[in-house]
Amino acid sequence: MSPTNASYENGSKVFTPKNTLPEVETENGNGHKRYSYEMLVETAQFLLSRTSTRPVIGIICGSGMGSYWNEGSLAESIVEAERIPYEEIPNFPVSTVEGHHGKMVFGTLGEVPVVAMQGRFHYYEGYPLWKCCLPVRVMKLLGVKTLIATNAAGGLNPRYKIGDLMIVKDHINMMGFAGNNPLHGPNDERFGPRFPPMSKAYDLEFRKIAKQVAKELNIENIVREGVYTCLGGPNFETVAELNMLKMVGVDAVGMSTVHEVITARHCDLKVFGLSLITNECITSYEQDNEANHEEVLDVGRMRQDVLRKYVARLVEEFGREEQRT
Numbered sequence: 294m295s296p297t298n299a300s301y302e303n304g305s306k307v308f309t310p311k312n313t314l315p316e317v318e319t320e321n322g323n324g325h326k327r328y329s330y331e332m333l334v335e336t337a338q339f340l341l342s343r344t345s346t347r348p349v350i351g352i353i354c355g356s357g358m359g360s361y362w363n364e365g366s367l368a369e370s371i372v373e374a375e376r377i378p379y380e381e382i383p384n385f386p387v388s389t390v391e392g393h394h395g396k397m398v399f400g401t402l403g404e405v406p407v408v409a410m411q412g413r414f415h416y417y418e419g420y421p422l423w424k425c426c427l428p429v430r431v432m433k434l435l436g437v438k439t440l441i442a443t444n445a446a447g448g449l450n451p452r453y454k455i456g457d458l459m460i461v462k463d464h465i466n467m468m469g470f471a472g473n474n475p476l477h478g479p480n481d482e483r484f485g486p487r488f489p490p491m492s493k494a495y496d497l498e499f500r501k502i503a504k505q506v507a508k509e510l511n512i513e514n515i516v517r518e519g520v521y522t523c524l525g526g527p528n529f530e531t532v533a534e535l536n537m538l539k540m541v542g543v544d545a546v547g548m549s550t551v552h553e554v555i556t557a558r559h560c561d562l563k564v565f566g567l568s569l570i571t572n573e574c575i576t577s578y579e580q581d582n583e584a585n586h587e588e589v590l591d592v593g594r595m596r597q598d599v600l601r602k603y604v605a606r607l608v609e610e611f612g613r614e615e616q617r618t
């Protein structure tokens with residue numbers, strides 16, 4: 294089905310956008326389906342009916358931040374938390390990663406109303422990118438103004454150490470280079486424009502605040518700022534791939550976030566990105582060690598107290614900044 298009504302004027306085809314996109318649309322030739330605006334409104338309305346929280350900040354908890362465990366995680370420290378499992382949410386995909394929590398957690402952090410995704414959807418699980426990003430659009434419809442996207446990533450910058458935190462300054466959309474983009478397909482203007490800019494993807498003010506907060510918390514020695522890229526996964530990268538990414542200016546490599554950020558910027562959410570460096574990227578054939586998921590989770594647990602305190606303070610500060618602007 295076409296998202297436009299086509300008619301002919303003086304022999305030329307004229308397209309008039311329809312008011313709504315069809316409920317489920319077969320994407321250009323690749324067989325993927327997509328959700329309509331109305332389905333996402335239904336999802337948002339369901340969530341709003343299940344909680345009295347009206348979140349202004351949305352947080353995506355990455356692998357290092359309690360998407361695999363609850364104890365001591367940021368999601369656990371949300372006050373007056375209401376937890377809604379993904380299985381109960383209409384139109385929501387169900388996380389297939391073993392051990393992932395799969396819950397939307399509503400409540401407050403430092404008196405700022407928030408919603409946290411405990412468990413995200415990854416491309417390697419088999420979801421098309423637009424489906425991985427569905428919760429971001431739902432957050433927008435819930436009234437969220439700012440997205441904090443966190444992830445676990447391999448450190449490619451040789452100065453980075455395992456356990457460092459990287460404020461994401463920018464990203465390189467490697468999957469987008471191959472034409473795989475969450476905005477691929479018909480555009481719905483109610484979310485945003487057909488051709489959204491990405492040159493200010495990661496909010497400058499938030500990045501400044503994050504550096505200031507790192508100083509206050511005395512963790513500035515482990516907080517870096519750099520460029521993140523997402524590959525499709527699930528395999529970790531080859532030595533040649535990592536050396537190529539290093540050459541083009543990538544500091545940290547992961548399997549998420551970029552498409553979420555593109556979707557968030559498209560619908561005008563402000564974005565802050567944070568990577569936990571969980572492993573060293575292997576850039577030489579002489580190195581014995583290999584990347585592995587257990588190490589990613591171990592480092593996540595090791596750093597979770599710091600991450601929780603840091604992100605909780607950032608939420609307070611971003612909430613304040615939100616009120617100022």
Ligand SMILES: O=P(O)(O)O[C@@H]1C[C@H](O)[C@@H](CO)O1
Pocket residue numbers: 354355356357413415443444445446526547548549550585586589
């Ligand atoms: O959800 P994130 O991006 O934090 O998870 C990363 C990427 C893979 O899911 C996993 C690899 O260990 O960690």
Ligand code: HPA
Pocket residue numbers: 445446447448529530546547548571572573574584589
């Ligand atoms: O080294 C990595 N590569 C890709 N994704 C990752 N997620 C954690 N570490 C890595």
